[in-house]
Amino acid sequence: MDLPATLLDGVLLGGLYALFAAGLSLIFGVMRLVNIAHGDLILLSAFLALTVTTHFPIHPLLSLLLVVPLMAVLGYGLQRAVFNRTLGNDILPPLLVSFGLSVFLQNALLQIFRADSQRLHAGPLETWHIDLPFGMTMGALPCLMFIVAVLVIGGLQLLLFRTALGRALRAVSDDGQIAQLMGINNAHLYGVAMAISLAVVSVAGVFLGIRANFDPSIGPTRLIFAFEAIIIGGLGDLWGTLAGGVILGVAQTLGARINPGYQILAGHLVFLAILTVRPQGFFPRSR
C-alpha cells in the first residue's frame, strides 16, 4: 500500500478513536471522573446492537435508534445509583468502582456471548469505495465514521457552548459547589452528562462492530486508545481530541505498514513520546 493511502487510512481511523474518546473526555471535564469501564461500555453497546440486529432484520446503523436510548438510560442510572456516591476529593473510590465495573462487564459479556469473535454486518456499506488520484481509494465506511465523528464533536460543542444545559455543565465543571448554590442540581446533571457520554459510546460501539471483529476481551484496549487520543489532543478540548485521534490513527497505520505486529505498539510509543516532550498535549484548554 502506498504512503498517501496509509496516511488517509490513519486519518479516517482517527475519527473512530475520537468517537471512543469524546464520551470519556466529556465526563472527565464535567466531574473529573475517569471511567475505567469506558472501553467495556463501548463493547456492551456493540453487543447490544448485535442482539438487536439478530432479532430484527435491520441495518446495524438503524439499531442505534434503540441502542442509544438504552445506553443513555443505563448511563443516567449508573451515575445516580453508583458513581455519584463515589465522587469527592478522593480520586480512589470512583477509579476503583469503575475498575470493578469494567471487570464485571467484561465477564458478563463473556458469560452471555462467549469468547467468539462477532461482527455487525452492514451490507454494501462495508465495501463501497471511491477511487481517488495517486491510486488511493477511500472506503465509504471509514469516511462515514470520520464524518460522524466530526458531527458528534460539533454537536457536543454546540451543546456545551450554545445551550442552557451546556452552560450548566460548564458551570459544574468549573466549580461544583458554587454551581449548586446557583440552583443547579449536580446529581441530576452528572447523570445527564453520563447519559450523553454513553449515547456517544453507543455510536462508537456500533462503528467498532461494523469495522472489525470484536469479542468481550477488547474493551480495555479501546479505553487506552480513547485515553491516548484525549491526552495527545490536550485535556478538555474536543476538537483537540479529534486531532489526537487522528495522530494516533496515523501512528498505528504507519506502524502496521512496517510490521503488522507494530500497529498498537507504534501508537503507544508515539503517545509516550508526545507526552514526554509536550505533556499538556497539542490543544490544551486555556485556563
Added chain:
Amino acid sequence: MNETIRVERSSRASRLFAVFGFLLVGLLVAAPFFGNRSVLYLLVEIFVYIALASLWNLLAGYTGLVSIGQQAFVGLGGYSLFALTIFTGMPPLLAVLVAGPIAALFAIPTGFVVFRFKGAYFAIGSWVVAEVYRLTFAQVSVLGGGSGTSLPVEIVQHIANSRLERDSVIYWTGLGIAVGVLTVIYLILRSRWGLALTAIRDSEAAAESVGVDNYRTKFLIYFLTAGATGCIGALISLQKLRISPDAAFSVNDWTAFVIFIVVIGGIGRMEGPLIGTILFFILREFFADLGSWYLMFLGLFAIVMMLIMPKGIAGWLAERFELQIFPLGRRIILPRDKHISFSQFGTSAISKKRSPTKITDD
C-alpha cells in the same frame, strides 16, 4: 504523684499477634517437611499475592499512586530471570534476587514518563507503559516472541535435583520474599519515611508545606516497589517454569486481583492486604470453577465494598474494635478521663469510651 502523657504504639492485640506471627512463620518454614506438593504450590501463590498486594497498598494507599501497571514489573522480573539464566548461566535463585534491581532500573525511565500524569491519569498512563513492555517482549524472538518459552531442563535441574527439593526451595524463596516484603514495609512505615508517606496520604499540600519532598518520596517508593515486584515476578516465572508476554504482563492476574484484594481487605492499612489475600483465596477455592461468574462476583463485590465500606475490612476492624495487628498507629494515654487515639490512619479522635484511663508515675 505526677500525671504525664504517654504515647503508646503497641496494644495488647498487636503484641499477641506478634507472638502469633512468629509462631506462624516458624510453622510455615517447616511446612515442606510435612506438606504435600499441591499445598506448597498453593502457599507460594498466597505468598505472591500477599507480597504484591502489600506493595500495591504501599504505593496506592500511602503515596496515592494508583497504578494499573504493576504487571510491567512482574513481567520484567520474569523475563530478567529467563534472560539471566539462559544467556549468562546465572543460578536461578541468584537470578531471582538480581531480577529485582533490574526491574527497579527500568522503573527509573518508566517513572520519569508516568509521573507526568496526576491522579486517575497516572492509573491509565502506567497501564499504557505496561502494555508497551508486553508488546515489546512479544517481538523478542530469542525469548520466544508472542508465544513465550520454557525454562530449559538443565536450568530447572540447577535449582535442585529432585522435584520435592525443587518445590521446597521455591517455597522457601516465596516465603522469604513475602516475609521480607512485609518486614521492609513495616520498617519503612515505622521510620520517618513512613511519617512522610502518611502525611502525603492524608494531605499532599499539607505534607509539602511541612517540608516533605512529595515528588522524591513518591519516586523512591515507586522505585522500591518496582524492585520488589520484579523479584516476585521472577519467582512466579520460576514456579511456572514458563513465560509468555500475555501471562507475564497480565493486567488481570497481577494488578486487577491485587486491587480487589487491597480494596476488600482495606486500603491504606498494613493489615488490609493480609485479610484481603486470605479472603481472596477462600473465595477462589470455592468458586473459581464458576469461571466468569466468579469474576463478575469479584467485580461487584469490590464495587459494593467501595460504596458501603470504603476502608475495607481492616478499616472497619480498626474503627469498630480499635484492632490493629501492626503497631503503626499512636495512642496518647492521657491522665484522667480522656483517651486520645490518633492513629497513623487518618482521623484523630478523642474517645472517652471504655478504654481505661492510664496514668503513669514518674
